[in-house]
Amino acid sequence: MNKGTVRQILLITDGCSNQGEDPVAVCQRVAQEGITVNVIGVLEDDQTEDPVGLKEVNDIADAGHGISRIVYADDLSETVQMVTKQAMNQTIQGYVNKELQQIFGQETNEESLPPETRGEVQEVMEELGETCDLQVLILVDTSASMQNKMSAVKESLDDLILSLDARAGSHYFSIYQFPTRKKVVKELLEWTDDGNRLSKIFPKFAVGGITPTGAAIREAAKAFHVNMGDEVMRGAAYDVVDSTYRQSL
Amino acid sequence: MMSSIQPTVNLYKGDKIKGVWNHRQYRIERLLGEGARGSTYLASMNQDFVALKISKDPAVITAESNVLRKFKKAQGVKLGPSLLDVDDSYIINGVKYSFYVMEYVQGKTLSESLMNMGLDQLGRAMSELLKALNHLHLLGFVFGDLKPENIIIEKQTNQVRLVDVGGVTKVGRAIREYTSYYDRGYWRLGSRKADANYDLFSLAVCMIQADPNNRLKRASKDRDLLKLLSQCQTIFPYHSIIKKALLGKYSNALSMKHEIDYIRKRIVDSPVTRQYSRTKKVEIDRAEVISITTIVGLHLSILYLIM
Numbered sequence: 001m002n003k004g005t006v007r008q009i010l011l012i013t014d015g016c017s018n019q020g021e022d023p024v025a026v027c028q029r030v031a032q033e034g035i036t037v038n039v040i041g042v043l044e045d046d047q048t049e050d051p052v053g054l055k056e057v058n059d060i061a062d063a064g065h066g067i068s069r070i071v072y073a074d075d076l077s078e079t080v081q082m083v084t085k086q087a088m089n090q091t092i093q094g095y096v097n098k099e100l101q102q103i104f105g106q107e108t109n110e111e112s113l114p115p116e117t118r119g120e121v122q123e124v125m126e127e128l129g130e131t132c133d134l135q136v137l138i139l140v141d142t143s144a145s146m147q148n149k150m151s152a153v154k155e156s157l158d159d160l161i162l163s164l165d166a167r168a169g170s171h172y173f174s175i176y177q178f179p180t181r182k183k184v185v186k187e188l189l190e191w192t193d194d195g196n197r198l199s200k201i202f203p204k205f206a207v208g209g210i211t212p213t214g215a216a217i218r219e220a221a222k223a224f225h226v227n228m229g230d231e232v233m234r235g236a237a238y239d240v241v242d243s244t245y246r247q248s249l
Numbered sequence: 250m251m252s253s254i255q256p257t258v259n260l261y262k263g264d265k266i267k268g269v270w271n272h273r274q275y276r277i278e279r280l281l282g283e284g285a286r287g288s289t290y291l292a293s294m295n296q297d298f299v300a301l302k303i304s305k306d307p308a309v310i311t312a313e314s315n316v317l318r319k320f321k322k323a324q325g326v327k328l329g330p331s332l333l334d335v336d337d338s339y340i341i342n343g344v345k346y347s348f349y350v351m352e353y354v355q356g357k358t359l360s361e362s363l364m365n366m367g368l369d370q371l372g373r374a375m376s377e378l379l380k381a382l383n384h385l386h387l388l389g390f391v392f393g394d395l396k397p398e399n400i401i402i403e404k405q406t407n408q409v410r411l412v413d414v415g416g417v418t419k420v421g422r423a424i425r426e427y428t429s430y431y432d433r434g435y436w437r438l439g440s441r442k443a444d445a446n447y448d449l450f451s452l453a454v455c456m457i458q459a460d461p462n463n464r465l466k467r468a469s470k471d472r473d474l475l476k477l478l479s480q481c482q483t484i485f486p487y488h489s490i491i492k493k494a495l496l497g498k499y500s501n502a503l504s505m506k507h508e509i510d511y512i513r514k515r516i517v518d519s520p521v522t523r524q525y526s527r528t529k530k531v532e533i534d535r536a537e538v539i540s541i542t543t544i545v546g547l548h549l550s551i552l553y554l555i556m
Contacts, residue, residue, distance in 0.1 A: 115314070115347075118311050126312065130423065159435075163441055165440060167422075
């Protein structure tokens with residue numbers, strides 16, 4: 001089986017204000033292009049309930065066929081690597097179930113197989129999860145309220161790279177911030193697999209204003225087609241693990 | 250949608266779990282433990298007690314039972330609880346969940362007894378663990394999520410047993426599951442790629458946990474585990490071993506085991522190891538100084554006579 005590429009956008013925000021385009025509609029379109037959208041909502045330390053703005057986090061991830069979590073800044077590291085890994089496994093699971101249906105008929109998925117056979121399918125999926133290529137675009141909300149959470153965000157990205165480095169498959173990541181003064185999103189780091197470059201990013205924070213989440217996701221998704229290096233483009237040519245194959249689980 | 254699921258399946262005393270494939274029936278007794286990937290219950294089947302792990306995420310059940318199945322083939326040493334059954338069951342409102350059934354390992358977890366252990370006891374437990382880990386490593390696996398909560402001292406046999414195989418990873422692959430404090434990546438002392446040293450690192454953190462003065466939580470602020478170690482004086486005799494393990498200096502689990510056994514032997518031989526070894530060392534030094542001075546003095550006087 002060919003190695004495939006799993007593509008994800010990871011949105012880190014502390015509240016999604018609904019200015020401009022509807023992020024849910026944007027994510028549905030993005031998901032159709034084979035890009036999963038995961039969302040992590042970061043709480044203030046003294047927040048005990050999920051604030052209204054963060055409720056949207058789940059809807060966005062649902063529409064983007066991804067995973068959502070709402071956490072305190074302290075738990076960010078653990079969450080970022082876990083969400084990325086789980087979403088990747090979910091994409092692979094969707095792909096494998098699709099294959100199973102082609103072999104055994106429409107109603108078949110992994111769970112309708114007897115436990116013994118399921119174990120073998122699981123091994124194939126784990127192998128794919130370990131060896132497939134992964135592209136993660138990290139979209140960071142840099143509105144004023146995020147300022148005191150940036151050190152936690154940076155730490156969590158370091159931790160994510162550590163986990164990605166341990167995989168057998170290759171990975172590329174890119175970092176975008178939003179909003180900025182002139183544009184909806186700004187590229188902070190182009191596609192790279194070099195974790196050392198993370199330390200050189202110093203985002204400028206927007207003061208006040210709106211957080212146009214929908215438009216930001218739309219713009220960021222373009223990076224998968226426009227800004228990719230040659231190597232990655234070749235990867236896309238034999239893309240087999242792609243969330244467009246994914247069934248709604 | 251799998252997005253925001255909690256893997257926990259809530260079951261209560263008296264609930265019946267009947268497998269749809271193998272048709273065995275289990276009666277739930279009580280909750281044994283709950284984790285990020287599912288819950289383990291004490292259950293009974295006929296007259297026997299078993300441990301039953303159930304999760305809303307079937308992949309967890311399949312992956313872990315795969316590992317236990319592989320361990321079953323390992324002869325001699327018990328590497329995990331033995332696997333008894335893997336099945337699906339319809340729970341309450343007609344939803345189907347996967348579960349597996351394993352041997353119930355009865356006893357105290359290391360997290361309950363670690364702080365009360367004497368130095369010799371600690372060494373014995375670690376030595377036994379290293380023996381099991383060595384077998385695991387020779388099979389091509391790394392335990393991964395090694396922490397006191399996942400280690401049980403079996404009541405009947407007094408043997409150390411590893412439970413919860415969620416982190417077990419093939420050598421060379423990315424560690425599947427870990428806990429921050431026991432993860433060398435978290436402390437910036439290495440990668441998350443599975444190798445024997447990954448387990449030895451976690452084991453060393455377990456040993457630090459045996460010191461009542463350890464401040465693991467506070468140390469996590471500046472991520473300096475070696476500084477923390479120097480403050481843990483209760484486990485002083487094991488310091489050099491722990492340090493070697495933290496820095497990945499062992500070639501395999503057995504070489505760490507041998508060094509622990511050696512220290513243990515010295516502890517057993519003399520109950521006040523520290524003072525004993527120190528005073529002894531000073532005496533040796535003094536004797537050496539005296540003998541060297543005498544020899545030099547003799548030479549000088551001979552030289553003087555010849556001149």
